[in-house]
Structures are given as structure tokens and as C-alpha cells.
Amino acid sequence: MKFHKPQTLPECLCLLGKLKDPWLLAGGTDINVQIRHQLNVKEDVVFINHLPELNFIKKEENSLIIGATATIKDISGSELIKKECPFLADSLADFASPLISNLATIAGNIANSSPTADTVPLLLVLEAALVLSSCRGHRTIALKDFYTSYKHNVRQTDEMITSIIIPLLPPDSYTAHYVKIGSRRALTIAKAALALLKRQDEFRIAAGSLSEYPKRLKNVEEYLQNSKKIVKKHLFAALDEDVYPISDFRSEAAYRLQVTRNYLLKFTR
Amino acid sequence: MIELKFTVNSEEVAITVAENLRLLDILRDELHLTGTKEGCAVGECGACTVILNGEAVCSCMVLACQVQDAVIETIENCDTDPVLQILQQAFLECGAVQCGFCTPGMLLSAKALLLRNPAPTEAEIKKALEGNLCRCTGYIQITEAVKQAARELAESK
Numbered sequence A: 001m002k003f004h005k006p007q008t009l010p011e012c013l014c015l016l017g018k019l020k021d022p023w024l025l026a027g028g029t030d031i032n033v034q035i036r037h038q039l040n041v042k043e044d045v046v047f048i049n050h051l052p053e054l055n056f057i058k059k060e061e062n063s064l065i066i067g068a069t070a071t072i073k074d075i076s077g078s079e080l081i082k083k084e085c086p087f088l089a090d091s092l093a094d095f096a097s098p099l100i101s102n103l104a105t106i107a108g109n110i111a112n113s114s115p116t117a118d119t120v121p122l123l124l125v126l127e128a129a130l131v132l133s134s135c136r137g138h139r140t141i142a143l144k145d146f147y148t149s150y151k152h153n154v155r156q157t158d159e160m161i162t163s164i165i166i167p168l169l170p171p172d173s174y175t176a177h178y179v180k181i182g183s184r185r186a187l188t189i190a191k192a193a194l195a196l197l198k199r200q201d202e203f204r205i206a207a208g209s210l211s212e213y214p215k216r217l218k219n220v221e222e223y224l225q226n227s228k229k230i231v232k233k234h235l236f237a238a239l240d241e242d243v244y245p246i247s248d249f250r251s252e253a254a255y256r257l258q259v260t261r262n263y264l265l266k267f268t269r
Numbered sequence B: 001m002i003e004l005k006f007t008v009n010s011e012e013v014a015i016t017v018a019e020n021l022r023l024l025d026i027l028r029d030e031l032h033l034t035g036t037k038e039g040c041a042v043g044e045c046g047a048c049t050v051i052l053n054g055e056a057v058c059s060c061m062v063l064a065c066q067v068q069d070a071v072i073e074t075i076e077n078c079d080t081d082p083v084l085q086i087l088q089q090a091f092l093e094c095g096a097v098q099c100g101f102c103t104p105g106m107l108l109s110a111k112a113l114l115l116r117n118p119a120p121t122e123a124e125i126k127k128a129l130e131g132n133l134c135r136c137t138g139y140i141q142i143t144e145a146v147k148q149a150a151r152e153l154a155e156s157k
């Protein structure tokens, strides 16, 4: 492995353009595990955590803008986020452990593209967008359009996520919950996760660990929006069209589906 | 190879190490600070906990390049640091140490907590220590020890 440490963001973007398939290293909490297990280890590692341009949390007009290297701890502890988007701050309380959340970055969580990523269902119901930057320029894409298949996304190899944009809703105009089902509360990876946001008659629901990447549940949302009375059978049929739970070392498909059904019912009653 | 400068337990260190070393390897193999333990090597056990720029982190998750100019505290600071000493004594008195493998990490996570929150609740103590596993004690004594240390620190002020 070869290690690179650019000193400024423009220098970093220029470097990304020159390397063949660079591996960005932010908090390192996914990458160090991959290195340990020798999984998809790449040749050129580019450190980005020290770049001052990427570490910020701010409000601009009606949006929260979070820099790529803001850590989970920065976000859950941010006074600005607690005030403007308490749902996000509170929902990250069960992310890993403090020893990991002090290192883990938001962009690392998104870019790693795991179906279990805890920030993604939250950001999907908040309808967040990502700014992807390269030496060619910047583009903004909706998070819902970022993933293409299991562990794959639309990022080009010379691009990096530089910030995450969250359009703000007045905190008292909606209710929202995040449920993460794991083997235990602390330091656990989700077997299934649901983010639910309700605003007047609008439902926004996203799930993690139930398909190849975290997704909004379009059929469930549509069903809930259009039904005066919720019929279990119809709700579950809509869910079946949205998710594809699998059995793996973490859980069984049947369990994943059942807890998801249970929580959907609980929150939509 | 990379030339690194950082501070460990208030001493400035300048060394040249292989770039793929983890902070854990640098501490144990290069600086011979073997109080920091290696358990799982994948961020799950907390035996390798150190305080990096004021926050408790797993040193198995940090690569050489990331410690440039950093301020690091390890369990060896117990020789001089009053907070770690009070914690160490409380752990001994409460029976919070059996084999001791988790103890360096526990003390550092507890110190990082007490620095930002001198009077933590039981829930806050459990949260702060949730990344530190102990196979021996069952955690009750550990939680009690942190409470006792917090009381003693408050009294000593």
C-alpha cells in the first residue's frame, strides 16, 4: 500500500484525478477492518481526515450542511443539529460505541455503501443530498440516487463526497423515529432498521439491512398516504414489494421481515 | 516510511515508522508502551483504548499518518496523572479488576468521560464504557468504581 496525505482540498482532488483507483481514508473504522481481513484492499490510500475544509457543521438558509469528515460524535453532540434536527442527533446515539463514533465519519458511512449503514435511512427520510467533488468540478445528487447495487454507487474514482445537505423542516412540523434491531443495544450492527417520518399526511419511510442498500419504501409510503384505515394484509403486501430480506450470519430473512412488520404496525397505528 | 511527531503522555516523540502501522503497533512495538492491549484488532473490544486529542478511541483503528501532531494519552500516564490514579484506586477498592486485560482501556474511557462530564449518571457511565468489553467482572463493580472515582474527584476539588 502507498499512503498519500494532501495538504489542501484542491490538492486532494487533483491527486484523486491522477491515481488509478484511490482509497479515501477518513476515520478508518471500515478500512482498518478490511485491511485486517485483507478484503478489497487497494494500493493507493489517500488521507482526508486532516483537511480543514471538510470538517464543519453549519446552517445555510434552510439547510443543514455537514462536512464529509464530521464524525458521528460531532453530529450527535452538535448543538446546532440538536436544535434544528433533533431526530438526527438522537437517532445516532446507538451508533457503534463511543470509541468508534469518535472516529467514524458521516461520509465514510455513506460511501462504504453497506446495507447496514445507520446514517443512510435517517438521511433518506430527511431527503438529503450529497456533494461529489473532483478536479473536474462539483455535482449535487440526491442520496436516493447514490446507490446502484450491493456495495456499489455512482461515485467516479476521481470523486469524493465533500458535504451532505439536509433540507430543514421545522422540528415541530413532523414526528420521526429510528429503530435499529440488533443482537443487543450497544455496539451492534443492524439486522433490520427503519426510519419513519410523518408530516401531516406525508409518510417517509426508509429501511436498512432489508435490501442490497438502504432504500425508501415507496409502496408502503403510497399505501399509507392513500388509506384511511390500515389493513394489515395490504400493508404487508406493500412491504413485500419494497424489501428483499436475506438470511446471513447476522439474521434470518423471516425474522427480519417479521420485526419490520411489527414496527411498521406499531408506528402507523 | 513516515516521520512522525506527536505527544504521548506529555512527552514529545519523533520517530520514523512504516506507514501501515497502527497507533496500537507504534505504542507497543516502537515505544514499548505495552499497557495498551490488543484484543480483537477490529474495534469491538476496547482493550486498545487510548485518549487521542481528548477523545477515547480504539488505537487499532488509527493508522500512523493520522497521529501526526496528535496528543495521545495511554495508561502509562497513570504514574503521574491524578485522575487516572483516583480511577485506578477506585477500581482496586471496588473489585473491578480480575485478570486486568480490559482495565487500561476501561480507565481511559472512564477518564475521557469524567473530563467532559464530572458527575455522570449510571446510564452515562454505561454508555461511555459500552465499547470496552470485560470477560471477568460482570461490569457492576466497574460502574461502581467510576461512580466512586467521580465522587472522590469532586471532593478533591
Ligand SMILES: Cc1cc2nc3c(=O)[nH]c(=O)nc-3n(C[C@H](O)[C@H](O)[C@H](O)COP(=O)(O)OP(=O)(O)OC[C@H]3O[C@@H](n4cnc5c(N)ncnc54)[C@H](O)[C@@H]3O)c2cc1C
Pocket: A023, A024, A025, A026, A027, A028, A029, A030, A031, A032, A033, A048, A068, A069, A094, A095, A096, A097, A100, A103, A104, A105, A106, A107, A108, A109, A110, A111, A112, A116, A117, A118, A119, A159, A160, A161, A162, A187, A188, A189, A190, B042, B043, B044
Ligand atoms: C466495532 C465497529 C462497530 C461499528 N458499528 C457501526 C454501527 O453501529 N453503525 C454503522 O452504520 N456502522 C458501524 N460501523 C462501521 C463504520 O464505523 C462506519 O461505516 C463509519 O461511519 C465509517 O466511516 P469512517 O470515516 O471510519 O470510514 P473509512 O473506513 O475511513 O472509509 C469507509 C469507506 O468510505 C470511503 N470514504 C470515506 N470518506 C469518503 C468521502 N469523503 N468520499 C468518498 N468516499 C469516502 C472510503 O474510501 C472507504 O471505502 C462499525 C465499525 C466497527 C469497526
Ligand code: FES
Pocket: B037, B038, B039, B040, B041, B042, B043, B044, B045, B046, B047, B048, B049, B058, B059, B060, B061
Ligand atoms: S483491539 Fe482494538 S478494539 Fe479490540
Ligand code: FES
Pocket: B096, B097, B098, B099, B100, B101, B102, B103, B133, B134, B135, B136, B137
Ligand atoms: S478484568 Fe478480565 S477482562 Fe476485565
